[in-house]
Amino acid sequence: MSAFPDIAKIAYEGPQSKNPLAFKHYKADEVIEGKTMRDHLRFSVVYWHTMCGNGTDMFGWGTAQRPWEAGLSGLDLAKARVPVFFEICEKLDAPYYAFHDRDVAPHGASLRESNKWFDTIVKLLKAQQKKTGVKLLWGTAQLFAHPRYAHGAATSCDANAFAYAAAQVKKALEVTHELGGEGYTFWGGREGYSSLWNTDMKRELEHLAKFLHMAVAYKKEIGFKGQFYIEPKPKEPTKHQYDSDAAACLNFLREYDLIDHLKLNLETNHATLAGHSMQHEMDVAGAAGALGSIDANTGDLMLGWDTDQFPTDIYLTTQCMLSVLKYGGFTTGGVNFDAKVRRESFEPVDLFHAHIGGMDAFARGLKIAAAIRADGRLDAFVKNRYRTWDSGIGADIEAGKVGFKQLEAHALKFGEPKLESGRQEFLENLINEFI
Numbered sequence: 001m002s003a004f005p006d007i008a009k010i011a012y013e014g015p016q017s018k019n020p021l022a023f024k025h026y027k028a029d030e031v032i033e034g035k036t037m038r039d040h041l042r043f044s045v046v047y048w049h050t051m052c053g054n055g056t057d058m059f060g061w062g063t064a065q066r067p068w069e070a071g072l073s074g075l076d077l078a079k080a081r082v083p084v085f086f087e088i089c090e091k092l093d094a095p096y097y098a099f100h101d102r103d104v105a106p107h108g109a110s111l112r113e114s115n116k117w118f119d120t121i122v123k124l125l126k127a128q129q130k131k132t133g134v135k136l137l138w139g140t141a142q143l144f145a146h147p148r149y150a151h152g153a154a155t156s157c158d159a160n161a162f163a164y165a166a167a168q169v170k171k172a173l174e175v176t177h178e179l180g181g182e183g184y185t186f187w188g189g190r191e192g193y194s195s196l197w198n199t200d201m202k203r204e205l206e207h208l209a210k211f212l213h214m215a216v217a218y219k220k221e222i223g224f225k226g227q228f229y230i231e232p233k234p235k236e237p238t239k240h241q242y243d244s245d246a247a248a249c250l251n252f253l254r255e256y257d258l259i260d261h262l263k264l265n266l267e268t269n270h271a272t273l274a275g276h277s278m279q280h281e282m283d284v285a286g287a288a289g290a291l292g293s294i295d296a297n298t299g300d301l302m303l304g305w306d307t308d309q310f311p312t313d314i315y316l317t318t319q320c321m322l323s324v325l326k327y328g329g330f331t332t333g334g335v336n337f338d339a340k341v342r343r344e345s346f347e348p349v350d351l352f353h354a355h356i357g358g359m360d361a362f363a364r365g366l367k368i369a370a371a372i373r374a375d376g377r378l379d380a381f382v383k384n385r386y387r388t389w390d391s392g393i394g395a396d397i398e399a400g401k402v403g404f405k406q407l408e409a410h411a412l413k414f415g416e417p418k419l420e421s422g423r424q425e426f427l428e429n430l431i432n433e434f435i
């Protein structure tokens, strides 16, 4: 039985199409820089927003119309959502999905009951994966909604909460492995503080590192080969999240000897909350060899919180895809739509409009990024800007051949450096030639 009898599989109709339920730019089999769009973009649909989001906000009830949920609750509701979710992925031709343990199955009265319900749903997920060919990009554990995590999970002041969280991650890792997941994400929803008056920050960070080392050990023990990711976010829900941005995460991973075990899963709205552009975050991660995956969404710059909107800004998707191509493309990661439809967009069809728009925006970003690279002027400009480092004194500095004394001698002889324009506006205009 179809939940969307009026919606056919979304087809590519090209830029001239006026059909809102067609792709204008995402042509899965089109080859760009030697790889299909499908393989470059590795689109993924999230369970939490797509199936569980109901439009609730701080000021109002849910608005979403979800006919497949009528009269259902608990495990029955969880069961009913599974085929609907996969119908959406299949109709969108999205090759991947992502979930938290407690989105797909409800919280039980005990850990044992939660695990039992989770197992029931995992069987259904597995069957649907087989039927539709949709694969798991990454799994994760929800360690932030339940009151037991009010003070944190891996950074809780209570060792028993830490243990409970470990048990949840253990199970989520087993399930992700069982479902052939290509990765596993850690987002520390409550790993931070609201007040330093009651917080031993050093001890909490050490605990977080211990927790991740235990996860690395358990991953090895069960033979899970997927990639671990840590997802930076600066605030919301806590005042200060320990994993605040890409640089803070990398510093944490290096300090605690975890750098070889985790890459970053970067999210656009988290980047902007941190006061960075997504391009900045991607470059920080990419330079460290840690660009793993992206949670593709966008914030509203008029609002100061994580609005998780679908990305439609071509400028943004171009920047994202330029970074992805620059750092060699996704391997285990992908473009994961951690995004939700607006509270006012409450009809089921809005879920399709949203994902189609995001996929088309990224397809355009990919095509534009490839065109900018093929054109070569941007790269040539940057290369030329650094030319004094390619030979002579610059090359000697980079090679570690000279120190302050030789540089003083050079400066005395060379005299005043000749200033050249950075040409920002020229380059912004150049980029706009391609948009």
Ligand code: XUL
Pocket: 100, 140, 185, 186, 187, 231, 233, 267, 295, 306, 338
């Ligand atoms: C929260 C967020 C999470 C993570 C997974 O802002 O982005 O949904 O992506 O826990």
Ligand code: CO
Pocket: 231, 267, 295, 338
């Ligand atoms: Co996210």
